[in-house]
Amino acid sequence: MRSYALRRLALAVPVLFGVTVVVFLVIALVPGDPALAILGSYATPESVARLNAELGLDRSLPVRYLAWVGNALTGDLGRSYALDRPVLDEVLERLGPTLILAAAALGLSALFGLAAGVASAVRQNGWVDRAIGLALLLGVSTPSFFLGLLLVLWLSVGLGWFPTGGMGALFGGGGIADLLRHLVLPAVTLAVVATAILGRLTRAAMLDVLRQDFVRTARAKGVEEDWVISVHALKSALVAVVPVIGLQAGYVLGGAVYVETVFQWPGVGRMLVEAIGRRDILLVQGGVLAVAALYVAINVVTDLAQAALDPRIEV
Amino acid sequence: MSVLARLLRQPFAVAGLALVLGFVALALAAPFLPLLDPNATEPANRLAAPGAAGHLLGTDQLGRDILARLIFGLRVSLAVGVAATLAAALVGGIIGLVAAFYGRWVDGALMRLVDVLMAFPYLLLALAVVAALGPGLTNAALAIAIVNVPFFARAVRGQALGIVRRDYVAAARLAGFSDLRILVSEVLPNVAPLLIVTAATTIGWMILETAGLSFLGLGAQPPQADLGSMLGDGRKVVAAAPHVAAAPGVVVFVLVVGLNLLGDGLRDALDPRMKGAETGVPQPATRVERGRAASGTLGHEASGALANSVLDVRALSTAFATPRGSFPAIRDVSFALRAGEALGIVGESGSGKSVTALSLARLAPTPPGTIVSGEVRIGGDDVLDLSLDALRRLRGDRIAYVFQDPLTTLNPLMRIDAQIVEAIRPGPGEGAKALRARARALMADVGLPDPGRIARAYPHELSGGQRQRVGVAMALANAPDVLIADEPTTALDATTQGRILELFARIRRERGAALIFVSHDVGVVAHLCDRIAVMYAGEIVEEGPARAVAERPLHPYAARLIACAPQLGQPDKPLAPIPGAPPAIDARPDGCAFAPRCDHAIDACRAGPIPLEDAGDDRRVRCIRWRELLGEAA
Numbered sequence: 001m002r003s004y005a006l007r008r009l010a011l012a013v014p015v016l017f018g019v020t021v022v023v024f025l026v027i028a029l030v031p032g033d034p035a036l037a038i039l040g041s042y043a044t045p046e047s048v049a050r051l052n053a054e055l056g057l058d059r060s061l062p063v064r065y066l067a068w069v070g071n072a073l074t075g076d077l078g079r080s081y082a083l084d085r086p087v088l089d090e091v092l093e094r095l096g097p098t099l100i101l102a103a104a105a106l107g108l109s110a111l112f113g114l115a116a117g118v119a120s121a122v123r124q125n126g127w128v129d130r131a132i133g134l135a136l137l138l139g140v141s142t143p144s145f146f147l148g149l150l151l152v153l154w155l156s157v158g159l160g161w162f163p164t165g166g167m168g169a170l171f172g173g174g175g176i177a178d179l180l181r182h183l184v185l186p187a188v189t190l191a192v193v194a195t196a197i198l199g200r201l202t203r204a205a206m207l208d209v210l211r212q213d214f215v216r217t218a219r220a221k222g223v224e225e226d227w228v229i230s231v232h233a234l235k236s237a238l239v240a241v242v243p244v245i246g247l248q249a250g251y252v253l254g255g256a257v258y259v260e261t262v263f264q265w266p267g268v269g270r271m272l273v274e275a276i277g278r279r280d281i282l283l284v285q286g287g288v289l290a291v292a293a294l295y296v297a298i299n300v301v302t303d304l305a306q307a308a309l310d311p312r313i314e315v
Numbered sequence: 316m317s318v319l320a321r322l323l324r325q326p327f328a329v330a331g332l333a334l335v336l337g338f339v340a341l342a343l344a345a346p347f348l349p350l351l352d353p354n355a356t357e358p359a360n361r362l363a364a365p366g367a368a369g370h371l372l373g374t375d376q377l378g379r380d381i382l383a384r385l386i387f388g389l390r391v392s393l394a395v396g397v398a399a400t401l402a403a404a405l406v407g408g409i410i411g412l413v414a415a416f417y418g419r420w421v422d423g424a425l426m427r428l429v430d431v432l433m434a435f436p437y438l439l440l441a442l443a444v445v446a447a448l449g450p451g452l453t454n455a456a457l458a459i460a461i462v463n464v465p466f467f468a469r470a471v472r473g474q475a476l477g478i479v480r481r482d483y484v485a486a487a488r489l490a491g492f493s494d495l496r497i498l499v500s501e502v503l504p505n506v507a508p509l510l511i512v513t514a515a516t517t518i519g520w521m522i523l524e525t526a527g528l529s530f531l532g533l534g535a536q537p538p539q540a541d542l543g544s545m546l547g548d549g550r551k552v553v554a555a556a557p558h559v560a561a562a563p564g565v566v567v568f569v570l571v572v573g574l575n576l577l578g579d580g581l582r583d584a585l586d587p588r589m590k591g592a593e594t595g596v597p598q599p600a601t602r603v604e605r606g607r608a609a610s611g612t613l614g615h616e617a618s619g620a621l622a623n624s625v626l627d628v629r630a631l632s633t634a635f636a637t638p639r640g641s642f643p644a645i646r647d648v649s650f651a652l653r654a655g656e657a658l659g660i661v662g663e664s665g666s667g668k669s670v671t672a673l674s675l676a677r678l679a680p681t682p683p684g685t686i687v688s689g690e691v692r693i694g695g696d697d698v699l700d701l702s703l704d705a706l707r708r709l710r711g712d713r714i715a716y717v718f719q720d721p722l723t724t725l726n727p728l729m730r731i732d733a734q735i736v737e738a739i740r741p742g743p744g745e746g747a748k749a750l751r752a753r754a755r756a757l758m759a760d761v762g763l764p765d766p767g768r769i770a771r772a773y774p775h776e777l778s779g780g781q782r783q784r785v786g787v788a789m790a791l792a793n794a795p796d797v798l799i800a801d802e803p804t805t806a807l808d809a810t811t812q813g814r815i816l817e818l819f820a821r822i823r824r825e826r827g828a829a830l831i832f833v834s835h836d837v838g839v840v841a842h843l844c845d846r847i848a849v850m851y852a853g854e855i856v857e858e859g860p861a862r863a864v865a866e867r868p869l870h871p872y873a874a875r876l877i878a879c880a881p882q883l884g885q886p887d888k889p890l891a892p893i894p895g896a897p898p899a900i901d902a903r904p905d906g907c908a909f910a911p912r913c914d915h916a917i918d919a920c921r922a923g924p925i926p927l928e929d930a931g932d933d934r935r936v937r938c939i940r941w942r943e944l945l946g947e948a949a
Binding site for chain 2: 014026029152218219227228235250
């Protein structure tokens with residue numbers, strides 16, 4: 001297992017390298033005067049000149065890339081001139097809320113997506129299957145920014161069950177209960193699309209597994225049908241589904257951009273949208289880099305989880 | 316059946332097609348419709364409710380007509396979605412084709428690039444691109460197209476890899492055609508359906524995401540408006556006038572639902588295999604619908620119920636549903652088994668021997684199978700009458716199975732001892748530890764070396780023979796009355812086959828369970844079993860004591876089958892394969908099913924169903940000429 005983990009980690013290195021190149025190019029290829037773009041509308045001629053020197057824009061692209069990566073590795077992602085603070089500080093502060101939101105949404109989607117997929121597959125082509133299939137199709141077609149608005153309008157503004165936005169103050173007296181009250185609507189909104197995608201994949205994986213001979217063997221042994229489905233079939237289906245949960249994290253982290261905007265959730269997604277609006281390029285760069293690195297790490301973890309589930313994967 | 320016909324057969328896809336066509340028509344016709352100017356402001360008439368005079372859907376915060384804006388916004392969203400999809404398909408398609416065609420470092424480099432693009436959370440990369448290029452509808456669409464390129468590249472490359480290795484591509488290369496010409500004329504047509512499916516299933520996403528960027532204020536900029544930016548504007552007044560946001564929201568949702576319904580339908584129509592629904596997944600037990608069979612009880616009278624039988628099968632028929640209707644896979648199968656007796660069922664592939672074996676505990680797959688007539692009595696109970704729960708308790712306890720390929724029949728993710736323990740019915744107060752001890756004892760019983768090690772192993776860590784011994788151990792767990800082995804040695808090499816057969820012979824001696832041994836190998840069966848039943852085209856054509864049938868078969872098919880089996884110790888015996896092939900399940904004749912391949916067939920053989928006749932000496936045969944043929948042979 002350990003050697004497999006090391007090999008999987010090693011595979012992540014070139015991917016991370018590529019990610020840094022792409023993120024670097026985003027700023028390097030910004031049309032016009034990069035220093036002006038970075039400093040945004042707050043720029044004075046002196047600060048532009050200073051930044052140009054700081055960024056070493058007279059040097060070649062590879063040299064600038066190496067300098068940038070070197071700084072990034074030591075935690076220096078540059079400075080947000082609009083916010084007047086280091087990018088890293090801002091990104092780290094915003095990453096926590098996004099992680100809470102994304103984890104809640106992924107958890108919900110794994111729970112309901114697996115349940116829907118299994119229920120659908122064991123009743124293949126029956127009316128339950130068709131109903132779930134239609135519901136999942138509606139789910140993948142849902143614009144989460146619109147769903148969020150509807151939920152706020154109905155459950156927060158209309159019925160007053162939930163706050164209309166914000167995250168609540170965990171350490172400001174609200175405690176966990178207050179956080180959860182603020183979390184419900186954004187997490188549900190974010191989970192809808194992921195649930196639908198996962199439900200469809202789980203159904204397909206279960207249909208594949210239920211056709212296999214060992215399911216018949218289990219039934220021939222007189223094993224309870226619930227056990228056949230939940231242990232024999234579902235565990236095999238999970239081998240195919242778990243890596244997809246890792247990919248789901250990508251949709252969830254991306255979708256968080258909308259949801260955080262609608263619910264004023266103080267996460268990285270909203271930070272990015274605001275930073276793009278201010279042309280705060282270094283903050284965008286740092287935020288995208290952090291989330292992409294997080295995503296690469298999540299996929300390493302789900303691949304390891306898959307290896308732990310399936311003894312046939314060479315470890 | 317054409318793609319269009321298959322598409323139109325799916326009600327959901329038709330609904331999707333209707334929605335999409337409706338939206339497209341609306342978008343195309345927008346300039347010609349009697350609509351108000353979508354950009355004409357009317358400050359006196361701001362946020363008018365739907366149904367207000369002159370404004371069917373009301374007005375927005377600038378007093379602009381929502382209906383007109385909606386239809387023109389739809390036009391923009393659709394155009395942008397289509398453009399982004401085409402761009403992604405074009406670039407992704409080229410990357411995929413080039414990577415597959417040139418292989419080596421070109422493939423490696425392009426695929427690493429794709430990997431890196433996919434290493435970003437989907438929308439984040441789009442945000443980064445918009446951040447670099449600046450907000451705007453074109454840039455947003457470009458960003459969405461870029462993040463979708465990898466899906467097209469991967470799909471196309473996967474398909475094209477199979478095609479570039481084909482002979483006709485090699486031939487085109489040898490003929491000196493240019494690479495471009497080969498790609499366009501030989502490879503592209505083969506990946507086109509996949510390209511269309513990928514486009515059809517991703518266009519909904521792309522419209523959704525582009526609208527999302529506009530909603531965030533990063534896409535369409537005023538005065539330009541798409542559905543997303545309308546929704547974003549509406550959000551600002553959502554509490555006071557929810558209809559301003561609701562109208563574009565609903566239209567985006569319904570449009571994407573339509574596109575996704577159509578995309579799914581198109582995928583299923585272009586590649587029916589991808590649906591995987593040709594045959595459904597097997598249900599926990601074969602469906603029983605007796606009384607549907609019109610065939611009566613041919614041969615039933617001859618089955619002669621045995622007084623002390625542990626298994627009594629009468630007139631069992633299992634039908635399989637096919638696209639052309641339901642046809643019997645096995646018909647009027649009757650036999651009985653005493654305690655300790657072994658019956659061998661032999662026949663070619665498709666003779667119905669496995670369906671017979673599986674039907675006894677209702678393990679024949681439904682769909683497509685349905686048991687349409689007969690009885691399966693085990694100690695007085697008719698298995699076909701049992702509730703699902705009673706059937707489950709019977710399985711593995713009184714009737715147990717050993718299947719063909721032990722690699723696929725054992726659960727690859729479960730340790731061996733867990734799979735054996737699962738087969739054991741615990742006695743009162745028997746805990747996990749006691750069950751594991753019993754599992755070890757069973758493993759020792761079936762001759763597995765080092766049970767301690769093998770208990771903790773996974774199936775892929777064992778040899779084929781070891782795996783099959785595990786299968787036997789599971790089947791013996793509760794000392795069943797009837798043990799059914801369905802070609803248990805077919806997937807094994809010759810030496811291992813011999814050892815497993817020895818195991819079955821020993822089990823017979825020591826356990827006294829009745830055994831049904833299904834095989835295509837007459838020699839094996841004659842050696843192991845007391846009785847033989849020969850099956851052809853779903854029917855028993857001959858049944859009797861093993862030695863008698865093997866040495867002096869009465870039915871012409873049984874005779875041919877035995878003649879073409881190689882015999883140990885007689886390597887020079889000429890093998891005479893039977894010319895022709897058995898009839899397909901849906902093309903079986905009314906009369907004797909073997910008549911078309913039989914040297915002795917006469918008109919009377921083809922006239923109608925042939926009964927299974929008592930031939931004396933405890934033998935039965937389904938041939939009207941067996942007496943004559945016996946006389947000729949003598």
